[in-house]
């Protein structure tokens with residue numbers, strides 16, 4: 128519920144009415160960003176999902192290639208890192224052992240510069256990076272990241288716009304995306320006001336042991352994050368798939384015992400997504416869809432549609448994360464699990 132405020136705080140001093148202030152990344156940013164030809168993102172857990180969203184933005188808005196990998200795998204592979212690579216680490220705590228190890232290892236392989244997106248000033252990650260964007264999420268009490276994720280996304284979009292300007296993004300396009308970003312806190316507020324309705328939906332998960340999350344494009348990582356939240360705090364087994372992969376395997380799992388959750392902003396992938404939803408319905412699966420109210424997805428038997436405000440395609444991953452967080456929260460509360468301190472998990476994995 129703090130997200131509208133902390134997203135705004137993360138933008139403050141970095142975003143004017145129409146432009147991103149790239150000095151917000153550090154004094155050397157202007158010079159460095161001119162030379163970046165590739166972005167390598169590494170992170171763990173929820174922060175990794177933020178990186179997967181950023182890959183869509185960096186490719187789409189900045190037109191640069193971007194690779195994303197979990198730090199716990201990256202650190203155990205042999206790397207050929209191009210010297211013009213920007214190495215971008217995302218971490219709420221700045222102390223995650225795998226992320227720090229990957230950064231240190233990559234330093235030896237050589238790259239242009241390291242950028243940290245982090246929530247804790249003075250953390251190891253911040254100290255060891257050349258450029259830093261601090262998220263303004265404030266301390267997270269719960270183990271499962273929520274406001275850390277949406278402020279990471281906000282920071283990553285600010286970074287993308289700064290990078291894109293060095294790669295030919297027009298002032299007009301930048302201004303359009305910045306205006307969309309300014310609308311996000313209000314849109315998140317609108318989603319939060321659906322809390323009671325989402326709590327009702329959560330009842331449908333009480334007797335379920337598995338859930339499938341589907342997403343397309345930049346909303347696929349949001350589906351991954353929704354599934355992770357449900358696993359972490361309600362202990363329901365959940366998997367996320369790109370919606371187009373449904374027929375390559377997971378469709379075999381769909382029956383009335385397998386709820387399917389998806390997010391459907393009104394973009395050019397929505398028609399394809401609707402046909403994926405039909406594939407699920409035809410097999411008796413119950414659908415929970417968080418859809419743009421202009422996308423034409425209406426509730427009917429076995430399809431529960433929540434109508435969300437229209438959102439710009441670029442900022443949709445930030446806004447559409449919140450209903451999935453609320454859904455997991457309510458399922459967990461109804462099941463009586465400890466939402467703030469899930470079993471077996473630590474806030475920061477430092478070993």
Ligand code: F1P
Pocket residue numbers: 171172173174217218219220221222223226270271272473474475476
């Ligand atoms: C990464 C992370 C969190 C998760 C949990 C364990 O931490 O996987 O996303 O919620 O707390 O660690 P960080 O590098 O973002 O601090």
